[in-house]
Amino acid sequence: MGHEQDEQDGRRRWLVLAVGMVAMIAGCAFQFGLPYLIPALRDEGLSLSQAGLLAACPTIGLVLTLTAWGAAADRWGERWVLASGLGLGGLVLLGSTAVRGTVGLGACFLLAGAAGASAHASSGRLILGWFPARQRGLAMGLRQTSLPLGVALSALLLPPLAGRGRSAALAVLGALSVAAALLVVALVRDPARPGAGAAGRSVNPYRTPVLWRLHGAATLLVVPQFTVSVFALVFLVDERGWSPSTAGPLLACVQVAGAGARLAAGRWSDVAGSRTGPMRRLALTASVVLVALAAGAFAHAVTATAALMAAGVVTVSTNGLSFTAVAEYAGGAWAGRALGVHTTVQNAVAAGVAPAAGALIGAAGYGWAYATAALFPLVAVAVVPGDGRPTNR
Template identity: 90%
Template structure:
C-alpha cells in the first residue's frame, strides 16, 4: 500500500473510531438525559443518579482487561465485539423492569462498551505518525462531548415515548457502530520489540502521579455540571426537557471545540500543564459564579451553567497528552489505562454523591463545593518543562 493510500486509510480509521466512541459515549455518559424519565417512574434524584453512574462503573471494571485484549488480539475485533455486546444488552434492557435489574443492564453495557476507550486510542497511536498524532488524538477526545451532545438531542424527546424507546435507539447505534468497525477498520502494523519510548519506569518520579491526580480532581466539577445540567434547568429554571436538550447539546459541541482549541494552545505554548492550570483557574471562577447564581435563584445561573459546561471539559485532552508524552511509548498504554480507570472510577461516584448533596442542600452548595476541586488540581499539577509539562 502506497503512502497516499496509507494516509487515506488512517483518516478513515480515525473517522470510524470517532463514530464508535461517540455511540459508546452517548450511552456511557449520556444517561443523565434520561433522569427526568426515570424520576417519572418514581425514582428519587439520588436513585436516578446512581443508575446514570452504572455504565461508568462498568467501564472502570473492564477497561484494563479490554486494553490487554487489544494488545493480544488487535484493536478491530476488540472494538467491534465490545460495542456489539453493549448494544445487545441495551436492546435487552428495553424489556427490563426494576431498579436493580436495570442497573445491572447498564453496568454490563458500560463494561462491554469500555472496549471503545481501550481500542480507539491505540488505533490512532498505531496509524498516525508523531507529526499528526496530536491533532488526531485531539479529534478523538472530542468524541465524549459529541456523544453527550447526541444524547442531549436524542434522549429527552425519545424518553417522551418511554424509556424503552430511548434505550432501543442507543442500543441500535452501538450495534451499528460495531458492524461499521468490523467492516472498515484494519489493525495497524505492530512496532518491533523495543521500538520507541522510554524504558525506565516513569512512575519512579511523582510527575505521572501528579498528572493523574490533577486530572482526576478536574473530573468532579465536570460531572457535577454535566450530570445535573438538564435537571437544574428543569427543576430550578422551569425549562422543559425538550427545550433544554438542544441547548445542552450545543454546550457539548462547544466543549469539543474547547478541547481542540486547548490542544492547539498547548502546542503553541510548548506546555500541557500551563494551559491546564489557566483553564482550571477560569473554571473555578465560573463555578463560583454558578453557585452564587443558583443560591440567589438568578437567571444569570443559566449562562454560568453553559460556560461551566464548556470549561470543565476543556482540559481533558491536555491531561491525556501530557500523560502519554511523559510516559513515553514503552509505558504510554499502561499509563493511559490507569489514567482513564482512575478518572472514571471517580466519575462513577460523582453522580450519586452530588445528587445526594443537591437533595440535602440544593444546587448552589453543590456547585460551590465543585468550585474547590479545580483549585486543588492547580496545586497538584507538576510544573512546566519537559515531556508532559
C-alpha cells in the first residue's frame, strides 16, 4: 500500500511540474515575447521608441507585483493564485484586441504583465512543496527552461500571426493564458502546508544574511548573462562578419544548450546535496570563459566565436540553483515572498544591463565589455553563502 502511494505521489508531483511549466510558458510568451510584435506595432504608425516602450510594459508590470503575488501564495496557496493571475492576464490581453492608442495598449500590457507575474512566484512554491530535496534541483531546472521555451513559442507564433494584424496575435496570447489557468484549476493541487514550527520556518528568514547573499550573488550573475545574450547576434554580425540568417540558428542552439545546462546543474546539486557549492564552481567557470571571450574579442580571433557560445551556456547554468536555494532556505511559510523578491531584483538589474553594456561597447569595444562582465562572477563567488539548512526534505 505504501509503495502504491509513493508511486501515486510521484506521478502527481511530475504532473504538477508539467502544468506549472505550461503556466510559465504561457506567461513568458507574453511577458518576454512581445518584442516579436514590434514590426506589427510599427505598421500601425508607432515609432520604434513607442513600440519598444509597449514591449517593455509587461516586464514593468511583472516587477511591480512579483513580491505581492508571492505573499499571496504564501498565505492562500499556489493553485488559485496561479490560476487567477494567469486568467486575469489572459482576459486583459483578449480585451486589448479592441483597444486603440498607445496609452490604452500600454495600460493593458502593464496590467496583463502584473497579473501574469503570479506564475513566477507560485510555480516555484509548488516545486518546493511537492518535490523532496533529492529531486528539487532537477525540477527547478526544468521549471527554469520555461522562459526560453516561452520566448521561442512567441518567436514561432507571433510574426506570422501579426501578418493578420496585431489583434490576432494578442488574441492567441490571451487564449493561451486563459487555457493555462483552466489547466491549473483542473490538475494542480496545493501541497501540504507546513506547520508553524521549524519545518515551516515561520520566523522571518531575512533576519539572517543568507537570503540577502543569495539574492545578491544571483543578481551579480545576471550581469554577464545579459551582457552576453543581448549582444551575441550583433557581435557575430559586426565583429565576426556572420550574416544574421547564419548567426540566428547558432544562437538558437546555444539557448537549447543553456536549457540543458540548467538541468545538468540542478541534477548535480541534487546528487551533491548542495545548491551553493555547484553555484560557486559554475560562477568561477563563467568568469574564466568570459576572460577567454574578452581575449578573443581584443585579438579579433576566431576563438571568440567558440568562447561566445560557451559563455552563452555557462552564464545561464546557475539560474535554477539560486531559485532552489532561495526557496529551500526561506521554507514553505516564506518561499513565495522570497522568490518574488529574488525575481524582482534580478529583473530590475537585467533591465539596466543592456543600456550600460551597450554604452561600454560603444565607448571601448566588446573586449572591455566582456572583461568587465568577467569580474561580476568573481564577486558572486565570494558573496554566495555556505549551505543553509534546506527545508521540506
